[in-house]
Amino acid sequence: MITATLVSPTVGAAVKLRxxxxxxxxxxxxxxxxxxxxxxxxxxxxxxxxxxxxxxxxLIGTALPEYVxxxxxxxxxxxxxxxxxxxxxxxxxxxCRFPGRRIFEWLLLFPLAIPAYVxxxxxxxxxxxxxxxxxxxxxxFGWQSARDYFFPPVRSLGGAIMFMGLVLYPYVYLLARSAFxxxxxSVLEVSRVLGKGPWQTFKxxxxxxxxxxxxxxxxxxxxxxxxxxxxxxxxxxxxxxAGLIDVWLGMGSLAGGAQIASSMLVFVILLIVLxxxxxxxxxxxxxxxxxxxxxPTYSLEGWWSALAFGLCALPVIxxxxxxxxxxxxxxxxxxxxxWTPEFKSYALNSLTLSAGAALVALLVALFIAYARxxxxxxxxxxxxxxASLGYxxxxxxxAVGILIPFATFDNALDAFxxxxxxxxxxxxxxGTVVAVMFAYVVRFLAVAVGQVxxxxxxxxxxxxxxxxxxxxxxxQTLIRYHLPLIRGGLLTAVMxxxxxxxxxxxxxxxLRPFNFETLATYVYRFASDEMLGEAALGSLTIVxxxxxxxxxxSRMISRSRQLYPSPSTGDA
Amino acid sequence: MDRPDQFRSSTVRSDSxxxxxxxxxxxxxxxxxxxxxxxxxxHRGEQVCLLGPSGCGKTTVLRAIAGFHPILTGGIFxxxxxxxxxxxxVPPESRRVGMVFQDHALFPHLTVRQNVAAxxxxxxxxxxxxxxxxxxxxxxxxxHADRFPHELSGGQQQRVALARALAPRPLLLLMDEPFSxxxxxxxxxxxxxxxxxxxxxxxxxxxxxxxxxxxxALGDKVGVMSEGSIVxxxxxxxxxHQPGNHFVADFIGNGVFLSGEVVSPQQVSTPLGILxxxxxxxWSSRTPLEILLRPDDVVYDAAGPIQARVTRRAFKGAQxxxxxxxxxxxxxxxxxxxxxxxxxxDDVRVRLDVDHLVVFEHDDPLG
Numbered sequence: 001m002i003t004a005t006l007v008s009p010t011v012g013a014a015v016k017l018r019x020x021x022x023x024x025x026x027x028x029x030x031x032x033x034x035x036x037x038x039x040x041x042x043x044x045x046x047x048x049x050x051x052x053x054x055x056x057x058x059l060i061g062t063a064l065p066e067y068v069x070x071x072x073x074x075x076x077x078x079x080x081x082x083x084x085x086x087x088x089x090x091x092x093x094x095x096c097r098f099p100g101r102r103i104f105e106w107l108l109l110f111p112l113a114i115p116a117y118v119x120x121x122x123x124x125x126x127x128x129x130x131x132x133x134x135x136x137x138x139x140x141f142g143w144q145s146a147r148d149y150f151f152p153p154v155r156s157l158g159g160a161i162m163f164m165g166l167v168l169y170p171y172v173y174l175l176a177r178s179a180f181x182x183x184x185x186s187v188l189e190v191s192r193v194l195g196k197g198p199w200q201t202f203k204x205x206x207x208x209x210x211x212x213x214x215x216x217x218x219x220x221x222x223x224x225x226x227x228x229x230x231x232x233x234x235x236x237x238x239x240x241x242a243g244l245i246d247v248w249l250g251m252g253s254l255a256g257g258a259q260i261a262s263s264m265l266v267f268v269i270l271l272i273v274l275x276x277x278x279x280x281x282x283x284x285x286x287x288x289x290x291x292x293x294x295x296p297t298y299s300l301e302g303w304w305s306a307l308a309f310g311l312c313a314l315p316v317i318x319x320x321x322x323x324x325x326x327x328x329x330x331x332x333x334x335x336x337x338x339w340t341p342e343f344k345s346y347a348l349n350s351l352t353l354s355a356g357a358a359l360v361a362l363l364v365a366l367f368i369a370y371a372r373x374x375x376x377x378x379x380x381x382x383x384x385x386x387a388s389l390g391y392x393x394x395x396x397x398x399a400v401g402i403l404i405p406f407a408t409f410d411n412a413l414d415a416f417x418x419x420x421x422x423x424x425x426x427x428x429x430x431g432t433v434v435a436v437m438f439a440y441v442v443r444f445l446a447v448a449v450g451q452v453x454x455x456x457x458x459x460x461x462x463x464x465x466x467x468x469x470x471x472x473x474x475x476q477t478l479i480r481y482h483l484p485l486i487r488g489g490l491l492t493a494v495m496x497x498x499x500x501x502x503x504x505x506x507x508x509x510x511l512r513p514f515n516f517e518t519l520a521t522y523v524y525r526f527a528s529d530e531m532l533g534e535a536a537l538g539s540l541t542i543v544x545x546x547x548x549x550x551x552x553x554s555r556m557i558s559r560s561r562q563l564y565p566s567p568s569t570g571d572a
Numbered sequence: 573m574d575r576p577d578q579f580r581s582s583t584v585r586s587d588s589x590x591x592x593x594x595x596x597x598x599x600x601x602x603x604x605x606x607x608x609x610x611x612x613x614x615h616r617g618e619q620v621c622l623l624g625p626s627g628c629g630k631t632t633v634l635r636a637i638a639g640f641h642p643i644l645t646g647g648i649f650x651x652x653x654x655x656x657x658x659x660x661x662v663p664p665e666s667r668r669v670g671m672v673f674q675d676h677a678l679f680p681h682l683t684v685r686q687n688v689a690a691x692x693x694x695x696x697x698x699x700x701x702x703x704x705x706x707x708x709x710x711x712x713x714x715x716h717a718d719r720f721p722h723e724l725s726g727g728q729q730q731r732v733a734l735a736r737a738l739a740p741r742p743l744l745l746l747m748d749e750p751f752s753x754x755x756x757x758x759x760x761x762x763x764x765x766x767x768x769x770x771x772x773x774x775x776x777x778x779x780x781x782x783x784x785x786x787x788x789a790l791g792d793k794v795g796v797m798s799e800g801s802i803v804x805x806x807x808x809x810x811x812x813h814q815p816g817n818h819f820v821a822d823f824i825g826n827g828v829f830l831s832g833e834v835v836s837p838q839q840v841s842t843p844l845g846i847l848x849x850x851x852x853x854x855w856s857s858r859t860p861l862e863i864l865l866r867p868d869d870v871v872y873d874a875a876g877p878i879q880a881r882v883t884r885r886a887f888k889g890a891q892x893x894x895x896x897x898x899x900x901x902x903x904x905x906x907x908x909x910x911x912x913x914x915x916x917x918d919d920v921r922v923r924l925d926v927d928h929l930v931v932f933e934h935d936d937p938l939g
Contacts, residue, residue, distance in 0.1 A: 016662065016666075017654060017655070017657055017661065017662055018660060018662065018663060019660050020642055020659050020660055460673075460675050460677055462671075462673035462674070462675055462677035463677045465638065465640060465664070465671055465673070465677070466671060466673065466677040466678075466679075466733075466736070466737075467679075467690070468638075468640070468663070468664040468665050469664050469665070469667070469670060469691075469737070469742075469746075470665075470670075470690050470736070470737075470740065471665045471666075471691055471694065473663070473665055481679055484681045485680065485681060
């Protein structure tokens with residue numbers, strides 16, 4: 001075609017005007033994908049507006065106030081805990097000099113690898129009445145029974161707050177750290193020249209400028225708190241999520257679960273609004289390009305230095321070292337009873353399901369991100385924004401939102417098939433792995449879209465135009481000239497989504513087919529039966545997988561210090 | 573298959589057959605109208621330039637020609653073939669236009685050779701290699717063929733970008749601020765080099781730039797754009813010496829405006845004296861006018877009638893550009909040879925030596 005036109009002096013028939021419409025293939029595809037992903041969120045929204053049935057008055061009269069109250073306390077406690085831990089450690093490692101600071105910069109991320117429920121299992125084993133700590137104390141002081149001494153109850157609201165705080169503070173730490181780093185060096189220097197000490201500078205300059213980023217971090221941590229089921233169930237802390245699953249699985253009332261789900265949306269929406277608003281401020285505050293300049297740091301001496309070291313070491317030890325040691329020891333003791341063919345098949349289930357979901361999420365994200373690059377429009381912008389709300393919606397709520405439309409579809413199809421063909425189609429979507437994978441994609445799509453978009457943004461739009469004028473269509477341009485450049489970003493996206501899926505508990509628990517187990521549900525099942533030893537190997541495996549993205553983030557952090565703005569046009 | 577040699581096949585033909593015709597197009601950027609009913613014609617082998625300040629819509633016009641931007645009125649024709657209409661477009665990949673960008677937009681994961689070959693994927697292997705080799709030779713890039721873009725200097729990257737755009741032998745080459753990312757010295761050099769190369773190969777080319785030196789180096793014709801329209805379409809010489817309106821006079825070159833009025837069809841009176849006009853003036857007597865004075869219209873003359881004081885000087889090598897203030901408080905720009913050296917505060921005497929009087933009616937900013 002092109003060869004022909006090269007020869008002939010006139011362009012000839014190869015050139016045809018093509019009608020422009022507002023929606024091209026990419027836009028239509030991306031909007032359809034976005035709508036599909038929005039279905040579960042939308043159906044919960046619809047439910048919350050619809051008929052409440054009989055369960056509702058009963059719920060309101062009995063359990064609901066307790067669920068809401070407990071949830072509020074949990075959110076408050078975790079919020080304060082992650083705020084204090086995250087901001088303190090971030091400020092120490094970016095603004096102060098003390099031994100070990102460089103190592104703590106990335107070590108502080110490690111608790112991120114541990115799901116809250118695994119943390120809860122490990123600490124319960126360590127601290128419960130029959131565990132090593134209390135046993136040693138009894139032996140040491142000669143106490144006979146629990147009546148002889150006071151030990152704070154592990155399986156309590158306080159315990160839940162503490163352990164969730166320990167694994168969720170890295171969200172705040174990460175965002176606060178980069179906010180501190182991106183602050184203008186000169187502003188900080190001015191503050192010091194004006195005679196303000198470290199504390200004054202922190203209070204009047206650093207903290208106010210980093211506040212939006214910190215709020216984003218706290219709201220992300222709170223979304224995870226709201227999502228948690230493993231910990232609160234194990235500790236018998238009746239939050240909304242625990243209540244939802246209890247009503248659904250225990251009382252067999254999906255309608256009741258749906259009602260709780262819709263009341264949880266209030267929390268979800270509040271958190272989304274908080275996060276989005278802060279992100280907008282964050283953009284305004286964090287524009288400094290001084291990322292690679294050295295910040296003016298405070299050199300800590302003597303006791304102060306030891307205090308800083310201790311403050312940074314504490315979350316790492318309590319949030320990572322201790323639970324891993326406990327799980328490691330248990331895994332060794334219980335290895336023969338844990339390393340069974342079932343374990344391997346559950347691990348394989350987790351692996352294939354998570355990998356499958358990660359790939360689907362990547363493809364959808366790539367499609368959406370590229371469609372937006374090709375043509376930015378309001379339809380697409382709204383659609384993709386709605387589609388990427390999943391990260392804020394707790395897994396249990398998503399499960400309700402998926403099961404109801406899926407079951408309706410299955411029942412309608414089944415009725416249709418019976419009426420017309422006399423055969424039953426059974427369950428096609430609900431109660432199959434399709435539903436579980438769909439839940440994963442919906443929940444973690446935002447991560448993938450964000451990653452793909454930020455990779456694509458680094459490619460100059462003129463590269464697209466160059467490729468197009470050289471004769472390549474949009475799709476060809478993506479495959480030939482974009483994919484090789486964004487490979488790294490795509491890999492990161494797949495990895496992060498994969499790991500998140502491996503850890504996911506509530507949606508898996510609610511949507512999995514009968515007798516189908518993943519590592520997460522298997523760990524949960526054993527822990528619920530008080531068989532923490534048998535659960536240890538699975539927990540440790542999840543933590544090991546969870547270390548992947550953490551290691552990646554750590555590498556980025558240690559690298560970011562060595563990077564310099566590239567000297568030339570930045571094509572490389 | 574008959575493939576005529578690239579650089580001789582289409583040497584400038586003087587059959588003024590239009591290759592590119594833009595007829596009355598309008599474009600929006602986001603929701604704002606940025607191009608208004610714009611028309612231009614480029615003949616085969618001609619190099620034209622759209623020159624204007626940033627935000628004047630010139631890049632949008634270029635993107636519309638390339639097929640990246642829809643048009644809301646009018647039509648675009650390449651080689652008598654309509655490529656853009658209202659609501660319909662030929663996609664950019666089927667237009668046979670080549671494009672060169674400010675940031676070069678080289679594919680960073682491909683070598684120089686692979687970059688230049690990118691647009692030739694439809695050719696059989698053998699003739700592709702041949703075409704690429706020829707092009708690399710022509711651009712003096714043969715020694716760098718297996719390097720990656722980031723290993724090249726800015727000027728070399730520029731050459732690769734040009735080679736890549738020209739390799740598929742486009743009907744039309746479009747350049748978007750091609751020299752902006754180069755430093756001043758390299759920029760002038762590349763401008764000359766690219767101009768020679770395009771002339772020699774008879775490539776039809778449209779360039780957009782905000783830099784008049786780039787435009788003058790490359791454009792046979794230059795269209796000065798302001799607020800979405802072409803306000804003058806002319807040769808660089810005429811743009812400087814016969815600007816059609818106040819905007820062009822102001823935008824191109826240095827100069828000051830004197831106010832004055834018509835005294836006769838051949839004469840204009842100004843506070844600095846009566847100036848003769850080489851062409852009869854169309855305005856009636858006493859019409860208030862503005863007279864453009866270029867720095868080379870103000871001549872150093874020890875016996876000159878105008879006394880002025882130096883308020884600023886800028887050394888330009890062979891010449892010095894002075895800013896002067898006359899006794900009447902009128903600002904003048906003057907370009908004197910370097911040996912007539914004055915310091916700030918010195919008094920000098922000058923006279924006006926205007927070959928061609930450029931005048932605009934007073935209260936009409938666009939002439």
